[in-house]
Amino acid sequence: MLKNIEDFQKFGQYNMDAVMKMFGEWNKGWQTIATEMTDYTKRSFEEGTATFEKLLSAKSVEQAMEIQSGYARRAYDGYLHQMSKIGGLYAEWAKEAYKPVEKALQNAR
DSSP: OHHHHHHHHHHHHHHHHHHHHHHHHHHHHHHHHHHHHHHHHHHHHHHHHHHHHHHHTOSSHHHHHHHHHHHHHHHHHHHHHHHHHHHHHHHHHHHHHHHHHHHHHHHHO
16 A cells, blocks of 8 residues: 555656646746747837838928838738747747646556
8 A cells, every 4th residue: 555655646746747847838938928029019119210210301291101101011021920920939838838747647547
């Protein structure tokens, strides 16, 4: 009977280690995503400010429209690129966070 209790304790410890590793992966994933979003926000703000300065120095309505349409195109492309990148980070994050749980389930069988 003592062997069964020891096995149960080892199994419990292994599961606790798996859960702690999963939380570590979640934390790392959130930090990575937050950093990416912060960098994107900073770049967007800087580009918006630069575009506004260009608009203030525009000599004609046509030039202002050209500046604005170029900014809109770059902002849209940048947004799509960033969301694609964030989507990939979320997918990778979920996969990495699930690995310890998957391993614990395999060992339980």
